[in-house]
Amino acid sequence: MSIEREPSRSTGADENLDRKRRENRVGALHHHAFHARDMEATRHFYEDILGMPLIGTWVERMNPVTGKPDNYVHTFFEMTDGSCLAFFQFKSDETSYDTSLNKFENSNPFAHHIALTVEGKGEIERFKKRLAEHDVPVFETDHGYCYSIYFHDPNGMQVELTTRVPQTAEMMKDAGKTAHQTLALWLAEEDVATNNTKRGAGWVKA
Numbered sequence: 228m229s230i231e232r233e234p235s236r237s238t239g240a241d242e243n244l245d246r247k248r249r250e251n252r253v254g255a256l257h258h259h260a261f262h263a264r265d266m267e268a269t270r271h272f273y274e275d276i277l278g279m280p281l282i283g284t285w286v287e288r289m290n291p292v293t294g295k296p297d298n299y300v301h302t303f304f305e306m307t308d309g310s311c312l313a314f315f316q317f318k319s320d321e322t323s324y325d326t327s328l329n330k331f332e333n334s335n336p337f338a339h340h341i342a343l344t345v346e347g348k349g350e351i352e353r354f355k356k357r358l359a360e361h362d363v364p365v366f367e368t369d370h371g372y373c374y375s376i377y378f379h380d381p382n383g384m385q386v387e388l389t390t391r392v393p394q395t396a397e398m399m400k401d402a403g404k405t406a407h408q409t410l411a412l413w414l415a416e417e418d419v420a421t422n423n424t425k426r427g428a429g430w431v432k433a
């Protein structure tokens with residue numbers, strides 16, 4: 228069975244980008260949710276180490292997915308724009324971390340990660356030092372259009388902290404003009420050369 232989808236349109240400089248942005252009605256991140264294996268370890272990691280305040284804890288006694296009585300807690304850790312990282316921890320065996328589909332050791336950053344914004348390379352260095360003080364292994368990479376560090380939270384979820392760099396605005400302006408064209412080219416051809424000429428040394432252990 229094939230999935231029908233609209234082909235990516237190549238429109239050269241993509242003069243439609245401004246219109247598409249004006250017409251978009253999907254706003255900023257509200258929250259990203261993940262299954263917690265230990266909510267206190269999760270609280271310590273996000274609130275005490277990363278400095279994201281716990282702004283809400285909701286105890287729930289009915290599972291809206293199964294429609295059955297359950298016992299779980301739902302927490303929100305706030306970012307500077309008001310959006311949150313959210314976590315669930317269940318007490319019942321049926322919905323616990325160990326029996327959840329979310330159980331995995333996420334060692335491959337391409338599989339799943341959540342990227343959060345920090346302001347400048349100084350903040351990247353500050354978080355690297357803070358995470359090292361708490362024995363959290365960190366990897367870093369220069370993406371060209373941004374600069375990032377990656378690490379795992381106590382639940383196995385990979386977190387990225389990323390900052391804009393001096394060339395970010397210029398690179399993203401150009402990327403917006405060529406995004407469809409570049410995607411169409413990559414889909415159609417085997418050996419398309421990189422168009423990210425500003426990328427640095429890549430994935431290195433911090």
Ligand SMILES: [Fe+2]
Pocket residue numbers: 340342387
């Ligand atoms: Fe990322």
